[in-house]
Amino acid sequence: MATTWTTIDVDGSPMESYLALPDGDGPFPGVVVAMHAYGVDAGVRKFCDDLALEGFAAIAPYLYHRNTDMSVHEFSSIPFGDPRRQEEAAVRRSITTLETLHDDCLAALACLRAMPEVGSSPVGITGFCLGGRVSLYMAGVSDEFAASAIFYGTDMNRGRGGDPAPLSLAFGSRRPPASFAFDIRCPLAGFFGSEDQNPSPADVDEVDRELDTLGVPHTFHRFEGAPHAFNDPFNPVRWTPAPAAEAWRLLLQFFHGALAAAPQPTR
Numbered sequence: 001m002a003t004t005w006t007t008i009d010v011d012g013s014p015m016e017s018y019l020a021l022p023d024g025d026g027p028f029p030g031v032v033v034a035m036h037a038y039g040v041d042a043g044v045r046k047f048c049d050d051l052a053l054e055g056f057a058a059i060a061p062y063l064y065h066r067n068t069d070m071s072v073h074e075f076s077s078i079p080f081g082d083p084r085r086q087e088e089a090a091v092r093r094s095i096t097t098l099e100t101l102h103d104d105c106l107a108a109l110a111c112l113r114a115m116p117e118v119g120s121s122p123v124g125i126t127g128f129c130l131g132g133r134v135s136l137y138m139a140g141v142s143d144e145f146a147a148s149a150i151f152y153g154t155d156m157n158r159g160r161g162g163d164p165a166p167l168s169l170a171f172g173s174r175r176p177p178a179s180f181a182f183d184i185r186c187p188l189a190g191f192f193g194s195e196d197q198n199p200s201p202a203d204v205d206e207v208d209r210e211l212d213t214l215g216v217p218h219t220f221h222r223f224e225g226a227p228h229a230f231n232d233p234f235n236p237v238r239w240t241p242a243p244a245a246e247a248w249r250l251l252l253q254f255f256h257g258a259l260a261a262a263p264q265p266t267r
Helices: 042-053 072-076 083-094 098-113 130-141 166-172 177-183 201-214 241-261
Strands: 002-010 013-021 030-034 057-061 123-128 147-151 188-193 218-223
Touching: 002 042, 002 098, 013 042, 013 098, 030 042, 030 098, 030 130, 042 057, 057 098, 098 123, 098 130, 123 130, 123 241, 130 147, 130 188, 147 241, 188 201, 188 241, 201 218, 218 241
Parallel strands: 030 057, 030 123, 123 147, 147 188, 188 218
Antiparallel strands: 002 013, 013 057
């Protein structure tokens, strides 16, 4: 496995991104990893590394790059428990929009596609918290991804900071919901804890029902006793090893199946 940082230009803004590649020449399936609210920190980087060890080329873009007062390395290294971690995350999260996050994810995907190790191989997307919300959103507005895995996406069924909720935007803003459902061409998987409050079990039920109503193929996995961020081994308060291990097994099963079965992109 090889890891590095790479810089992607997004409309003139340099977006630092963490890249983990499997050993060998490829081609490998790719995964865009949408970070959580605390940046491309040790937990996100380890997740990319673990994907690479399983044969996926993984890239995690720094989605706060438009705020340049603190680099990805400075922000992502604020220790757990330091009050600045939450404060700085709140400031940066407030300036993100679904439109800019959309552009960032597609830029990260294009970076993977430009690598000979990936090329025309299928690419999936996954993410945690903020990134889980982004993963759901991208499945509805882009046909570039062959699979989408959502880890406890926040505000999936409600708006934030002037943005509509991903579901209402993906399924309702441009066309009636019933017709827009057909624009989701990739399978969805979701991973949620029973002790989470955003998304709460009721939130997950609501999203689950709406996807059922719209005929969107998806599988939601729920883990008893698991809180938000249950699969982050660098979170000493919320990491829950047994659900985390099972979610990882199910994620690999999902990505291996969905990406292997995906048609090769034509563009």
